[in-house]
Amino acid sequence: MSRKDEKRLSPSSEAIASAVGDETVILHLKTGAYYGLDPVATRIYQLLKEGRSPAAICAQMVEEYDVSQTVIEADVKRLLAELEETQIVVNPDHSDD
Amino acid sequence: MGKRAELQVPRSAGLAPNHRCGFDSWTIIYSAKRDAIIHRARLLWTEDTNALTISVVDNPHGGSNHVVTFCDLAQFVIRPSALEIVVIPLDDQLSVNTIDHLLVDQIWPRLVAHNGQLVIHASAAANKDGAIMAVGQSGRGKSTLAASLHQRGLSLLGDDAIVISQQSGMSHCRAVYQSLRLFPDSIASVFDAPVTQSEVAAYTAKRNIRLDGTAEDTFSHPIRAIFFLDADDGHSRAASEEIAPADACMRLIEHSFWLDPTDVLRTADKLKSASALASGVPCFQLSFPRDFDRIGELHDTIFEALQ
Numbered sequence: 001m002s003r004k005d006e007k008r009l010s011p012s013s014e015a016i017a018s019a020v021g022d023e024t025v026i027l028h029l030k031t032g033a034y035y036g037l038d039p040v041a042t043r044i045y046q047l048l049k050e051g052r053s054p055a056a057i058c059a060q061m062v063e064e065y066d067v068s069q070t071v072i073e074a075d076v077k078r079l080l081a082e083l084e085e086t087q088i089v090v091n092p093d094h095s096d097d
Numbered sequence: 098m099g100k101r102a103e104l105q106v107p108r109s110a111g112l113a114p115n116h117r118c119g120f121d122s123w124t125i126i127y128s129a130k131r132d133a134i135i136h137r138a139r140l141l142w143t144e145d146t147n148a149l150t151i152s153v154v155d156n157p158h159g160g161s162n163h164v165v166t167f168c169d170l171a172q173f174v175i176r177p178s179a180l181e182i183v184v185i186p187l188d189d190q191l192s193v194n195t196i197d198h199l200l201v202d203q204i205w206p207r208l209v210a211h212n213g214q215l216v217i218h219a220s221a222a223a224n225k226d227g228a229i230m231a232v233g234q235s236g237r238g239k240s241t242l243a244a245s246l247h248q249r250g251l252s253l254l255g256d257d258a259i260v261i262s263q264q265s266g267m268s269h270c271r272a273v274y275q276s277l278r279l280f281p282d283s284i285a286s287v288f289d290a291p292v293t294q295s296e297v298a299a300y301t302a303k304r305n306i307r308l309d310g311t312a313e314d315t316f317s318h319p320i321r322a323i324f325f326l327d328a329d330d331g332h333s334r335a336a337s338e339e340i341a342p343a344d345a346c347m348r349l350i351e352h353s354f355w356l357d358p359t360d361v362l363r364t365a366d367k368l369k370s371a372s373a374l375a376s377g378v379p380c381f382q383l384s385f386p387r388d389f390d391r392i393g394e395l396h397d398t399i400f401e402a403l404q
Binding site: 016018019020021023024025027029030032034035036037038 | 142341342343344345346347350351358359361364365368369371372375376
């Protein structure tokens with residue numbers, strides 16, 4: 001993951017999450033939209049909540065899953081972009097929430 | 098707000114201005130004129146069809162009041178601190194039946210939900226093995242399915258608002274109020290003999306059905322399965338497909354009643370309740386042809402899924 005992808009992201013205070021089995025459902029309070037995360041996305045979201053950077057999340061996922069670094073990085077990048085677009089995660093440096 | 102376990106179904110008693118009608122600890126007041134307070138209300142939520150809006154207005158005596166508006170029909174001002182619901186007709190021809198229907202069908206489930214319980218827009222029928230819930234948008238066949246299961250020997254809990262509770266780690270359900278409302282073609286298809294029926298409301302052709310000789314089932318039943326009724330009419334045969342708990346949880350939230358969707362604590366509780374329900378109960382997508390003559394196939398599909 002390149003340095004330009006390495007921006008800080010954290011769960012929005014407007015989003016609440018609930019575990020459903022090994023998956024997660026997240027509800028955005030302001031937009032009323034809700035999202036489901038599969039087990040892999042749930043793990044990425046957990047690591048994000050722990051304050052890990054995208055690069056650190058990728059490193060951890062490579063250790064835990066039998067998938068190549070390239071695939072993991074692409075998956076993490078895509079998920080974080082989706083979550084940011086839907087305001088589930090925000091860049092705390094640019095957020096007023 | 099009254100005690101959560103003791104909320105009872107409201108029954109109005111006539112549409113006279115300023116008439117007061119008590120139920121449980123709440124009072125319904127019919128007002129002939131619009132309340133100026135409504136003009137200061139802050140919009141919280143508008144239903145997709147724009148038929149219903151919910152607003153909130155600060156109460157000068159503390160707390161807040163919610164205003165539920167049904168387009169061109171009526172407004173209901175909910176005053177929790179005074180335990181009052183003020184009904185303001187927006188249509189001079191508004192009938193008592195219509196107000197009653199809106200009260201029990203839309204307002205009361207939202208109050209129960211606001212009181213901390215998960216209320217799902219669903220029908221439910223039960224036997225000794227537990228309850229079967231059918232969830233779906235209006236017009237998808239929830240009531241017809243519940244009525245047909247009742248004809249097959251199950252007890253009818255309700256056809257519109259089902260409240261969920263957790264008891265000894267198991268999800269249970271009961272109706273917020275028992276009802277069965279069907280369109281005339283469903284009535285003719287489901288029942289072999291004439292049934293007692295009455296108007297639901299002026300704006301719908303659905304009819305209230307009274308199931309003569311059947312005791313009301315107001316008990317909580319363990320939930321055996323939840324079926325989400327497919328919106329697609331084009332299926333050639335009945336089929337069920339189990340859906341993942343997270344997907345089921347989102348669908349349950351989508352089909353739940355709210356009074357204040359911006360209330361963070363209540364929303365968190367609701368999500369927690371829906372998560373527990375979806376995690377512990379098998380949930381299925383149910384697709385079927387819209388053909389009354391083939392409702393037996395639909396039953397077979399449901400009971401096969403329960404095996």
